[in-house]
Amino acid sequence: MxxxxxxxxxxxxxxxxxxxxxxxxxxxxxxxxxxxxxxxxxxxxxxxxxxxxxxxxxxxxxxxxxxxxxxxxxxxxxxxxxxxxxxxxxxxxxxxxxxxxSPLGIREFEVFDLPYIFPTKEVLYRITEGPVGKELLDRLQTxxxxxxxxxxNGFKVMSANRPLKVPADFRNQKMRIQPSKVLEAQMRALGAIPQVLDFSEVYQALQSGVVDGTENPPSNFYTQKMYELQPHLTVSNHGYLxxxxxxxxxxxxxxxxxxxxxxxxxxxxxxxxxxxxAQNENDRAMEAIRKSGKTVVHQLSDKEREQWRTALAPVHREMEARIGRDLIAAVNREAAREAARDGTKDAARKPAALMGR
Missing domain, CATH: 3.40.190.170 (Bacterial extracellular solute-binding protein, family 7)
Structure with a gap:
């Protein structure tokens, strides 16, 4: 039985x-x-x-x-x-x-899924190690x-059966994601078709053609041998895991x-x-991926990255009601403070939610 x-x-x-x-x-x-x-x-x-x-x-x-x-x-x-x-x-x-x-009813954790919300690890750690992070952990008690x-585990890259250099390249590509409404919105904003799958099922799904591509930090992409199946990888650093x-x-x-x-x-x-x-492991994995000769690694130009950011900026506004406008604003304030300290004014360091406004 x-x-x-x-x-x-x-x-x-x-x-x-x-x-x-x-x-x-x-x-x-x-x-x-x-x-x-x-x-x-x-x-x-x-x-x-x-x-x-x-x-x-x-x-x-x-x-x-x-x-x-x-x-x-x-x-x-x-x-x-x-x-x-x-x-x-x-x-x-x-x-x-x-x-x-999110399936437990704690949607605030999806703030980490927002594309380009963390310009640096320093901003990330000020969130996870500060009052915002503590408040998020406290929500789990109930x-x-x-x-x-x-x-x-670092920032994510995109992989697929074809090069993904500009948003138009994502059109109709079936992309595996974790169960997150933010990640669904992200893929749809790029023109892709999001497919929710357990992590343990991704290799077989790529092998059988159930999905065309996925997003992962390089360490996951390498240790799960996805490089054997995915001929193209884009160093987008678009999201965090x-x-x-x-x-x-x-x-x-x-x-x-x-x-x-x-x-x-x-x-x-x-x-x-x-x-x-985390960073060292991902750097080592990326080097191993390159050395394998099975996956072409694409680096985005400044112009290409700007296209990604522009295409993904509406996701922040779309998710304000779901995640919380104040929470998103708190992360953006940390990003803005770092930019002010570093004196960086370039668009590549601005909080993504401000792009296109």
Missing amino acids: RFSLTFRVRFSALLVAVAALSLNNAARADVPIVIKFSHVVASDTPKGKAAERFKELAERATKGRVKVEIYPNSQLYKDKDELEALQLGAVQMLAPSLAKF KGITGLAFWD GYVVIVNRKFWEGLPGSIRVELEGAMREATQYANAI
Whole structure:
């Protein structure tokens, strides 16, 4: 007899709940507390490496009282299932992409999907590490989730079966996206046809022609071997991909206080590591893609990039009601402050929402 995923997850959650009743006693009895950390990308991506670093730091800090089990590459759950699994307690920790929270009713996280909203990583980190980032994490509490940290994976490139140098090149191209209304609007603004697919299904979809192209940071494009199937890649840096490390709230709050403090320290160190390696990992991946000889890498000229920005600027205005005008304005203020500090007045550094106004 086959059972549905929901049944299996709920049954697993019941077992976890029963086990949680003796969690404090287990800690005192030197029986390790197990944290199942599930994610959907390869172990050698920035997220995969950061997860392994957290495991190392957490087990060392707790002197073996906590055991972290890492399940990469959708071994346990795919994109569409992992958040439900966490809420039900079948896994304790995830690091989903920022686009994944809208189905839970928290649309504000889609601000990270807006094209060209972050001119630099410095602006990004002032958002994720400042009051805006804290407020976003706090919103997860009502969903039975505790947000611990933001992990970086860099800016995205576009890939397809043909060169994508100007918006007209996207016409009628079927482009894989994550489940995000912002990303849907982005692709439609470029003239493409958005196709929502789980990350684990992208390679096969590219291989079979279900989709013509996709967007990813170079590290994902390389580690998932998409370069074997996509003859063209454009260094557009049009959007951002990052993650939120989250835990099941009941599990987290049920931990002994001393262990929770040690895990918070391990997470801070792992986050510093994750954000430090992201750019280097993407640079290395891009070099490997070039060396493969299977994908032509296109660099946008200033004129071409300006066409992209002009085509995508209306997405910001379209999404104000969905994401929140004040939140978008807060990000744009940070971008404007950096531009003022650096003395940069060129259009390439202006917040995208201001383009075309």
